[in-house]
Amino acid sequence: MTTDTPVPPGDQPSPADGVAASGGPAATVEPVPMLTPAQEVATVGKNWPKPVNGGAAWARAVPEPPPPPGPNNVAFTGSRWDLAGLMVRGFLLMVPTLGIYRFWQQTARRHFYWQNTVIAGEPLEYTGTAAQLLVGFLLALLLFVPIYIGLFVLSTQPPAIFGIGYGVVLALLWFLGSYATYRGRGFRLSRTLWRGIRFNQKGNAWIYALRSFGWSLLMIVTLGLVFPWMAASLWRYRYRHTWYGDRNFTFEGKGGQLAGPYFLMYAVNIVATGALFGLVGLGGGLAGDGRSLSATIFLLLLLLVPFFLLTFGWFRCVEHTRMLSSVRLGDAALTMRVKFRHLLLQYVLNALSVTGTVLAFGIVILVMVVVVVAANKGVDIADPQAVARLFGNGTISGIALIGIYLTLLATIALLSEIILACGWWILLARGARVSNVESLASVRSTPEDRALVGEGLADALNVGAY
Amino acid sequence: MEFFARYQDGITAEIRDVVCVIDLAALPVALVILDPATRVGIAVWVAGDTYALNARAGELRIGSVSQTPGARLSVQGLDNMRRARSLLPSLRTRQKQDGRRQFGLVGGASAALFLLIFGYIFGVPLLAGQLVHLVPPEWEMRLGETAQAQIESILGEDGYFDDCDSDPSSPGNVAIARFVDAAWEGHNSPFKPDVRVVYSEIPNAYALPGGQAYYFYSLLHESDDPDEFAGVLAHELGHVFHRHGMQTLIATSATGLLVGFVFGDMSGTSVAGAVGSALIDTRFSRDAEQQADQFAGETARRLGYRATALVNLIDRVSGDSAFTQALALLSSHPMNDDRRKLLEAYDIPRSEAKPAFTNAEWRAIKAMCAPPAEDEFN
DSSP: OOTTSOOOGGGSOOHHHHOGGGTOGGGOOOSOOOOOHHHHHHHTTSBOOOOTTOTTHHHHHSOOOOOOOOSOOEEEOOOHHHHHHHHHHHHHHHTTTTTTTHHHHHHHHHHHHHHTEEETTEEEEEOOOHHHHHHHHHHHHHHHHHHHHHHHHHHTSOHHHHHHHHHHHHHHHHHHHHHHHHHHHHHHHHTEEETTEEEEEOSOHHHHHHHHHHHHHHHHHTTTTTHHHHHHHHHHHHHHTEEETTEEEEEOOOTHHHHHHHHHHHHHHHHHHHHHHHHHHHTTTTOSOHHHHHHHHHHHHHHHHHHHHHHHHHHHHHHHHHHHTTEEETTEEEEEOOOHHHHHHHHHHHHHHHHHHHHHHHHHHHHHHHHHHHHSTTOOTTOHHHHHHHTOOHHHHHHHHHHHHHHHHHHHHHHIIIIIIHHHHHHHHHTEEEETGGGGGGOBOOOOOOOOOOSHHHHHTTOOOO | OEEEEEEEOSSBSOOEEEEEEEETTSSSOEEEEEOTTTOBEEEEEEGGGEEEEOOOTTEEEEEETTSOTTOEEEEESHHHHHHHHHHOTHHHHHHHHHHHHHHHHHHHHHHHHHHHHHHHHHHHHHHHHHHGGGSOHHHHHHHHHHHHHHHHHHHOOTTTTOBSOOOTTSHHHHHHHHHHHHHHTTOOOSOOOEEEEEOOSSOOEEEOTTSEEEEEHHHHHHOOSHHHHHHHHHHHHHHHHHTHHHHHHHHHHHHHHHHHHHHTOTTSOOHHHHHHHHHHHHHHHHHHHHHHHHHHHHHHHHHTSOTTHHHHHHHHHHOOOHHHHHTGGGOSSOOHHHHHHHHHTTOOOTTTOOOSSOHHHHHHHHTSSOOOOTTTOO
16 A cells, blocks of 8 residues: 555554554554544544543543633642752853843743743643844944944043933943843743734834933933823833734723822832931031032932832822733733732842841951961961962952852842832732633634744843833 | 655655665765655755754754755654664764864954953053053143042032142142152153142042142141142152053953953843953053052152051051952952062162151141031041
8 A cells, every 4th residue: 555546544454553652563563554643633523432441540540621701810830949949050050151041041030930930720831942032142242342332432421422322322232222122022922822822023123212311311301200191101102012912902091091100109208308308407417518419318318219219109000000000912811919018028038137147258258367367376367468468369269259249249130030020020919810712713813924023122221120 | 674754855845754764886985865765865965064953952953054055954853863873874973073173263253352352351451551652632621620520520529629728829839849849850742741639528639630639638737747738649640641541441442342342242231241341441540550650669769758658648548458459359459468568669768768748848738728618428
């Protein structure tokens, strides 16, 4: 029997014979006939025999049914220890690879976030690869070389021209930052699958960057008062150009929804600043001149930074609650509830752990110095010169110093990843509810566009998220 | 043997429970996906085309290279997963293949980067030395003037950074110009060095791109004999001759680019990147200092004064503390002991040496700066 002579479907050997693993006698299939595509299709739609050990076996083994559409049908199943493990592994491998491994670490990180986010029983899937990120980064370099040369030539110009030129370069980078953010979002969406269907982002990154830039100018002119409308406008552009398969997201959010909380935050910060300066001023703290006065002002502003961060964190929760709750996908709708007290907890935890880390590093270094000094009799620990002489071998001390420094940086980055970044993702996942999920079953896929270029620019400009 | 899965075809967002069996009779061997209740076939995958995707713990996700990109079988439960793995050996072989490919990519990219950095560290002093000849001298002179204006606007307040003696025909300036001409003789350079002694309480001297060199009053004040002064002066002339100012500018810009590449942050805002830049740039700078010392040594031997006077002065002003030795990797200058060794090679016996300046010249130079008010330099 050859493939040249089509065989009526009925004549082919029963596929059941080939199910060797089920223990059938025909496990020894010698000359296996080549199936033509038509014949292959014919096996589909045919009734296959149930396994001999009883048909009920499958019913017990089928994985648990999707959770009932309860209040929150989005879950996050990851453990922060797993995330910490892959981050540490990534940092360690970055040393021998001179940082190249960061693209693989980034990809592993995304796998973690995506596959542990389970929407209506089905996890997200991230299909991007590290090589795509690497190629994207190399392409972004091509853009940066001319900018660098431009900066170099600028630095040789008289101060006035240098100042103007530098301003232009900063504005250009700000503009490119929005462009990169949008492109990066598109890259991640187009590599996100849910139920086997791909998300996508259309729209034009240049137009988005122009809009964002225009709004930024308005922000400066209005002293930030226009922010609610800027935010809503950019959210709208992003979501109206977001697709799930052949279905387009819609976005009904309005700037007015953000105006109340934003102006409240704005006013509270102005009042707090005014009150602090007023109090210190009444107490005579603002007397003095020139340098001491500007030092006092700087110190007071520094005191206000945590307060500003807290109020802004609160606003961020409100913004995400209201904006994400305005997202629709056909008949399905997203409802979001991000609670500030959870975010506050993360802020506090992060602040404490970073402080603790810095202290711990300080103590470890101190102990190391004391041990070395104790091992060398005759060195007075109160004499810094003598102590320093002990560490006189330049190369070893230098390498140790850089090692300690990089370890400290990596530890702080790790803490902020597992506390802040992961925390925020969990807040969003657990606060989300997708209503009418069943309506999404009719979404169909669209042809893939497999662009190779990763998020190079976003990476290079340090604007990437997750 | 069979296993249970949730199946999505990658064409619609539907998802359904299925049971999967292997059809050994098919060629190539097929993975047949069936409806669990009716046992009606839903799809046939080529068994050897299947691969495992990265998935959370407790789940095995299977795709196929010959199916639509989103087509998946999601297998859960340990027993179920074990059966799927044993029925589909390609899951393991393709996973190994991918592991090897990723390893090769990481290894190849790291090796390329290693070569780049290696080539850079050893190549850039050479490269910058070559590139600098492409920079038109007039341009470099303009650049020097810009730099001077910037420095003066930062440091020059309350009379600091003014010329000690702005009259070019004063005995002090004439003596310096005579020495510069003598040192410059026989050297082919587009620049005419212009040395100025200026007020500053920092004991230092430096050269700018384009041939301008500055000698700070405070360092002159510390100089005990003419050879010390001449040594530092010749060292700065060495910088001018080698166009180190321009070379440094080129080199640090290139370093910024390279380090940005390693740390992935081209905006230069990461602190780790700054340390990397500092390491490479200071190495480059130490090489430049060494070249300037060589120039100073050769000049000293040619004009017949003692080369090591240079390092005597530096020792006195900024003796290397043990702490700076510990930080030698991050230092922009070579260690004084190393500099002394280098300069000793050029030294001539004390008996044969004659001072770089005559007594009259030296007195005139020392007198260039009016004695400062008591409270100014202490």
